[in-house]
């Protein structure tokens with residue numbers, strides 16, 4: 001049984017992940033962590049089947065339950081520190097928190113390599129999102145003019161989304177740098193044309209009712225192509241999280257994207 005701790009268990013994704021761990025017979029939920037928690041055990045919480053799992057509000061204390069895997073759905077600033085902490089204690093991180101910079105990822109990968117610990121940081125654990133990114137990369141080779149419209153719930157902290165940034169990075173590898181639109185354009189309202197990633201524009205929509213959605217829209221003379229992905233339920237991320245928990249400990253490096261474990 002894989003001994004797993006979930007950081008951010010009071011949140012939308014952390015609570016879904018903790019339930020997923022409890023629901024899988026090859027996983028053992030040895031602890032949950034969230035500074036926001038006031039209880040000391042999950043016993044008495046029907047959401048988590050009243051199981052007697054210790055609740056931690058201090059990171060160091062988690063070492064007492066000797067986890068092998070650290071699932072993280074927290075906030076960017078905490079997640080970078082949590083991932084470093086996990087790696088330095090030979091715990092394999094499975095991180096879904098978004099907002100990591102390229103530099104954060106590189107530094108964490110260096111720690112993982114040095115300590116020979118396997119792990120994963122993935123901006124999106126949905127299989128449809130992984131495929132959407134791969135299809136977009138493929139299309140960008142032939143259609144370099146593209147804009148990303150990402151749409152999320154209005155409680156989301158980071159913008160653009162981790163998925164949009166990763167999609168743009170993957171497409172940039174195919175299309176390179178290319179300014180788009182009219183070079184003489186003006187913006188009567190600043191930001192009207194969205195964020196600029198190597199010439200590609202990214203637009204972030206935040207609305208109640210949404211979960212996570214993305215449209216990658218390509219345009220060329222006389223034709224267009226739109227690739228769209230929709231997440232209707234956070235449960236959809238759990239197949240990818242469970243897969244990562246089963247596979248990361250077979251590796252000795254920190255991967256940046258679920259596609260490396262599929």
Ligand SMILES: NC(=O)c1ccc[n+]([C@@H]2O[C@H](COP(=O)([O-])OP(=O)(O)OC[C@H]3O[C@@H](n4cnc5c(N)ncnc54)[C@H](O)[C@@H]3O)[C@@H](O)[C@H]2O)c1
Nearest residue numbers: 008010011012013036073074078096097098122123124125
């Ligand atoms: N990779 C994916 O597939 C995927 C899917 C959904 C969301 N996300 C990302 O997951 C993250 C969490 O999203 P959410 O909607 O669950 O947010 P949320 O606000 O509902 O939950 C975040 C939780 O983290 C806790 N937290 C804050 N600081 C912490 C710390 N130092 N240690 C432990 N916990 C801490 C908060 O108290 C809160 O309960 C976001 O970055 C989001 O973009 C990723």
Ligand SMILES: O=C(O)C1=N[C@H](C(=O)O)CCC1
Nearest residue numbers: 098123124156161162163212
């Ligand atoms: O709910 C969120 O926040 C999500 N964030 C991810 C991102 O930033 O790409 C994607 C899944 C949902």
